[in-house]
Amino acid sequence: MTDKLLFANARGLKVAMVAGEASGDLLGAHLMDALLARDPGIRFAGIGGPRMTARGFTTFVPQEKLAVRGLAEVVRHLPELIGIRRALRAQLIDEKPDVFIGIDAPDFNLGLEADLKAAGIPTVHYVSPSVWAWRPERVDRIGHSVSHMLCLFPMEPPLYSRAGVPVTYVGHPLASELPLDPDKLAMREQLGLPLSAPTFALLPGSRRSELDFMGPLVIETARRLLEKFPDAQFLVPLATRPTLEEFERQLTAHRAWELPIRKLFGHAQMAMIASDVVLVTSGTATLEVALAKRPMVISYKLSALTYHWVKRKIRLPYVGLPNVLAGRKVVPELLQKDATPEKLADEIERIYHDKDYQRELAELFTGMHLALRQDTAALAADAVLKLVR
Numbered sequence: 001m002t003d004k005l006l007f008a009n010a011r012g013l014k015v016a017m018v019a020g021e022a023s024g025d026l027l028g029a030h031l032m033d034a035l036l037a038r039d040p041g042i043r044f045a046g047i048g049g050p051r052m053t054a055r056g057f058t059t060f061v062p063q064e065k066l067a068v069r070g071l072a073e074v075v076r077h078l079p080e081l082i083g084i085r086r087a088l089r090a091q092l093i094d095e096k097p098d099v100f101i102g103i104d105a106p107d108f109n110l111g112l113e114a115d116l117k118a119a120g121i122p123t124v125h126y127v128s129p130s131v132w133a134w135r136p137e138r139v140d141r142i143g144h145s146v147s148h149m150l151c152l153f154p155m156e157p158p159l160y161s162r163a164g165v166p167v168t169y170v171g172h173p174l175a176s177e178l179p180l181d182p183d184k185l186a187m188r189e190q191l192g193l194p195l196s197a198p199t200f201a202l203l204p205g206s207r208r209s210e211l212d213f214m215g216p217l218v219i220e221t222a223r224r225l226l227e228k229f230p231d232a233q234f235l236v237p238l239a240t241r242p243t244l245e246e247f248e249r250q251l252t253a254h255r256a257w258e259l260p261i262r263k264l265f266g267h268a269q270m271a272m273i274a275s276d277v278v279l280v281t282s283g284t285a286t287l288e289v290a291l292a293k294r295p296m297v298i299s300y301k302l303s304a305l306t307y308h309w310v311k312r313k314i315r316l317p318y319v320g321l322p323n324v325l326a327g328r329k330v331v332p333e334l335l336q337k338d339a340t341p342e343k344l345a346d347e348i349e350r351i352y353h354d355k356d357y358q359r360e361l362a363e364l365f366t367g368m369h370l371a372l373r374q375d376t377a378a379l380a381a382d383a384v385l386k387l388v389r
Helices: 022-038 071-095 106-118 138-145 157-162 173-177 184-191 208-228 241-253 268-274 284-291 304-313 321-326 341-353 355-372 376-388
Strands: 014-019 043-047 099-103 123-126 148-151 167-169 199-203 233-238 261-265 277-281 296-300 333-335
Touching: 014 022, 014 071, 014 106, 022 099, 022 173, 022 376, 043 071, 071 106, 099 106, 099 376, 106 123, 106 138, 123 138, 123 376, 138 157, 148 157, 148 376, 157 167, 167 376, 173 284, 173 355, 173 376, 184 268, 199 208, 199 268, 208 233, 208 241, 208 277, 208 296, 208 341, 233 241, 233 268, 241 261, 261 268, 268 284, 277 284, 277 341, 284 296, 284 321, 284 355, 296 321, 296 341, 321 355, 333 341, 341 355
Parallel strands: 014 043, 014 099, 099 123, 123 148, 148 167, 199 233, 199 277, 233 261, 277 296, 296 333
Antiparallel strands: none
């Protein structure tokens, strides 16, 4: 942890931010760009990733320290996380930034925001926790922590407005990033892939802890799909060097080097667009697949302890964002015990052959895309500046 001032020599607005993982780093970088376009003198510090630091962000500790998933994993790292939050809170209260923006990471940020708000520092939370899906009673507690909430999804603002929490709908940045009409064949040409062979993207997750469960599952699913589609090709995008190395280790452990799997370092959206059907780990990636207008099967596996705890809290009959946004199950979800290679391969095969379903799904996803396509970073920046000026 730094023993220096986070905002040393800052003369303009001081904006503190905490982004807990890669998706937050991207949101934070876009928000920094929008804020700097309005006021080039703003200085930023807190906890952020490589995109934020490339824009001049001063980070308190490496962002990876906060990227912990699952109940068991959080418990193991809890003393370190508490220590980081305590030290950062003390430094921010001492330096008094003009505003604090917690980007996602609600378990870390909301408690910090409550303490900073009590100390007279305005607080913004960027990305609402999934209160529409589980633990809706959190809205009142969130209202005590934040001065303003920035929401990515249209069903969220009414929940906060009813609780008297100031809120702004900013849309989802991914909706501006992906084209409305992605070209599958052009993407296959760009990737140097056969144009007519059945192509499946397999997304085992962006964290190593997810690969522990999902990596072997997608490998065995690919093996069964190859029996159904002998000329199939598989695209497996890995987000980081550690996840790429872990997946390669799993391929060796499962003696699966003969499978026609093409590993990509990043480029998840390219893999989605080039594919006929996507097997995707539950999370934000499910929204990316929808915005790419591709049919999908959503899957997820957790440790038994974490799954038991999460299942008791969930209020919706589905977990994938396309189903949540549609208000009904439009894409299949095979979770935990239902997530077997046999079931996943059968479902992917069914979807591959059902062209009418694929067309209907693409039309539905286009409507979602249009609703989510806002000038997200600009709307967020305007809401932040209104709070401090």
